[in-house]
Amino acid sequence: MQHLTPIVVSEAPEKVAQVFQRLAELFETEEIPSPFYVYGNVEPFLRDFYMNFKKFVYQAGQLDAKTKAAIALAVASQTKCKAWLDWSASRCQHVGFSIDQVSEILAVVATNAMYNTFFKFREMSGSSIFEGMGVGLRAHTFSNVSLDESLVELINIVISDINACRPCTSGHVEKAKQLGISNEQMLEAIQCGATMYAGCQFLSATPTP
DSSP: OOOOOOOOGGGOOHHHHHHHHHHHHHHTSSOOOTHHHHHTTSHHHHHHHHHHIIIIIISOSSSOHHHHHHHHHHHHHHTTOHHHHHHHHHHHHHTTOOHHHHHHHHHHHHHHHHHHHHHHHHHHSSOSGGGGSOOOOOOGGGTSSSSOHHHHHHHHHHHHHHTTOHHHHHHHHHHHHHTTOOHHHHHHHHHHHHHHHHHHHHHTTSOOO
């Protein structure tokens, strides 16, 4: 597939230019995040992503903007999307996470992926032999970081969903309920993660902006 190139603002079609303007108003700067210029190659996707990003990633709703920033970073890390990884790391620091906490978010994602790999194998092995065996993997990262426990669980839910690990997803949903996280908050975490996942997937067709 031919690589996509970022749309130049001065050369953007009218509908694309209108979305760019709305983005500039959202971010309060003319220099919007670089992925949006790539999305401008497909105006309907740009429009959809902008609307979903604004509602589910950038602005507070059932979850506060700080929590959403962490989820966005987690998804960018999981998908290895450098453009969104860089932006999300900066966004996290802007909304109040320390540099160490940004690293902790990345560590939670990696630890979750480790557990997803184990539990998916146990479910897909077609054998009951492994069900009785202990996990045997350390996961101090989930409980020995400075991040709020509820945030850790929301990240775990989103990443487990992306990794299609049914046992982990259901387990973390139950843990989230025990922590008092509402169904609406979990849903919005997934909407945030799904939006970022779509944005990262699109960028896989183009060189890093």
